[in-house]
Amino acid sequence: MLMNKVETALVNSPPRRWLQSVYETQVLLRFGGRVLPRARALEIGCGSGYGSQLVLERFGATHVDAVDLDPAMIRRAARRLARYGDRVRLAQGSVTDLRAALDADDDSYDAVFDFGIVHHIPDWRAAIAEVARVLTPGGRxxxxxxxxxxxxxxxxQRLFDHPAEDRFTGAQFLDELAHHGLAVLGSITRIQGDYLLGVAAKPYPARSDG
Ligand SMILES: C[S@@+](CC[C@H](N)C(=O)[O-])C[C@H]1O[C@@H](n2cnc3c(N)ncnc32)[C@H](O)[C@@H]1O
Structure with missing residues (x-):
């Protein structure tokens, strides 16, 4: 579901940018560290592209693919990220079908970043399934x-538009990650039951030595 005007303004406001670049980045780096050198990352629901900039500058990704449902957001992201040239690829489409949006194969990204977007998706479980599918083994x-x-x-309720049905608690979100084999690294930061931040890894396939 797309953001309404109030949320668009809030998400792109200086206080939110400060929160994202100072607090959230610090917490996520503490749990998951920087991505591997030459890593290929995906940002889901990239909005105006500020998160992708952090993924390149602070998390160390070499390349970022970024997807958003809203063509207006993709245009804004294209303006913000133009200076990175072919290190960035933007696509309009849904996280729930990354083959259609980005032609994304299984096991194709070393890291996937979600800066507050899965709660916008009616079928949020399908989004988690896609994240798990496209991560490389060991990917985060x-x-x-x-x-x-x-x-x-x-x-x-008053200010923003979100899907009304089937939203998740923190525990349900983490259960869904586990259902797809994504294992939380270290701990989770929970803020008053309202927000959760963390990093989960896709396991390597079990070795068969026979
Ligand atoms: C709260 S905003 C967050 C934007 C950005 N991550 C940020 O932190 O600035 C949620 C974003 O998710 C996008 N979105 C909603 N449903 C989506 C879907 N199914 N696939 C991709 N993007 C989606 C919206 O268009 C919006 O840009």
Missing amino acids: FYFEEVTAHALARPIY
Whole structure:
């Protein structure tokens, strides 16, 4: 589901940018570290592309693919990220079908970044399944998410548009990661049951020595 005007303004405001670049980046780096040299990363729901800039500059990715449902956001991201040239590829489409959006094969990204977007998706489980599918074995999913608890608050209800049904608690989000074999590294930061930040890794296939 696309952001409304109020959320678009808030998400792109200086305080939110500060939070993302100072607090969230620091927490995610503490849990997951920088990505490997020459890593290929994906940002889901990239909005105006600020997260992709952090992925390149602070997390150390060499290349970022970024996808967003909203063509207006992709245009904004293209302006912001133009200086990175072919280190960035932008696509309009849904996280729930990364083959259609980016022609993304299984096991094709070393890291996937989610700066507050999965709670916007009606079929959020399909989004997690796609993240798990496209991660390489050992690849990491860096996430910052907004729970059903936050979305039920009057301020969220009045100001923003989100899918009304089937939102997730922090525990349900983590259960879904586990369902796809994604294992949380270290711990999770929870903020008042409203937000959760963490990093989960896709396992390597079991060796068969026979
Ligand atoms: C709260 S904004 C976050 C944007 C950006 N990650 C940031 O932190 O500035 C959620 C974004 O997810 C996008 N979005 C919603 N549903 C999507 C989907 N199914 N696939 C890809 N992007 C989606 C919206 O268009 C919006 O740009």
